[in-house]
Amino acid sequence: MQFARPLAELIAQFERLPGVGPKSAQRLAFHVLRQPEDDVRRMAEALLEAKRALRLCAVCQNISESEQCEICLDPRRDPKVICVVAEPRDISSMERLNEFKGFYHVLHGLLNPLEGVGPENLKVRELLERLRDTVEELIIATNPTVEGDTTAFYLAKLVKPLGVRVTRLAHGMPVGGELDYADTATLLSALEYRREL
């Protein structure tokens, strides 16, 4: 038996989401059918509204409701430091620390030559344009992966000649972690990043 057409269509739509297989898609679709109509309408509107109302901040490329995002419009922030992240969600990880008071720049991806992602596919040009200003330090906060490393080294090479200091988040033992359980790469990084006590 086929599912009734609108149900089949809804299942197909859920299946297009990342990490949602055929079984989960069915479960989600049946869940929707059991919801009150108002709730389903709210979800549909949230989808349309997010797509309609959100764009990229003209300065830092973060997701924003207005021409510039709240962070870029905040006059209390330090214009001397820019933290470079791969994705908009990384900003919320940094902001949770309540420690970093500079600005951000979102690359929207990482260099990945094997998958054909080059600098022209990332917001690199937009970053370089911002460096004409008062920026003294670029903190590169890409993940410690092959792509994150490649992107960090590429940006460092590009930006250092402009007289901007380029730093990167330290790699090392997670706080509370045990030597016994640390993988070799992490341990090697921890050794390399060691500090005087």
Next chain:
Amino acid sequence: MQFARPLAELIAQFERLPGVGPKSAQRLAFHVLRQPEDDVRRMAEALLEAKRALRLCAVCQNISESEQCEICLDPRRDPKVICVVAEPRDISSMERLNEFKGFYHVLHGLLNPLEGVGPENLKVRELLERLRDTVEELIIATNPTVEGDTTAFYLAKLVKPLGVRVTRLAHGMPVGGELDYADTATLLSALEYRREL
């Protein structure tokens, strides 16, 4: 930092889906933002359309686009047998076999006294009304769980006095399974349902 309001709202909506935690909800929301606007509109419409166009079949309580579902309207089906299932999705499991040619009845749940689900919360009355017809056998295809067992026994007790034969899907070793790995309950069922060779 908070996410921009429409983004926060979309994340909240995804979080309300079963099995979607805060991290997955964020990932789904960012995925939506990367999609072309047409795709997002299609998803929103699928949600609304499924909710608007679908209802329960007046006969078998399956999800249907019209007053009666396709199966109930199929004149080639055998009106002497009704297969009772807990959820609409169970019908597609049965139909995949291409073996059962009777009709269905969807209970929309299983008896669960601990959670306050009694016969009045299921489509039991609707089932009894159908038994006035030509029905000779009721095949109960509820899951082999406590709730599935309870529901099966309850229905059997209710329906047998009406002169309808009540059967249930066999429990036993899954085909291709190994004795070594079967749990005790399954093995006990397999012993109980044993057949002459």
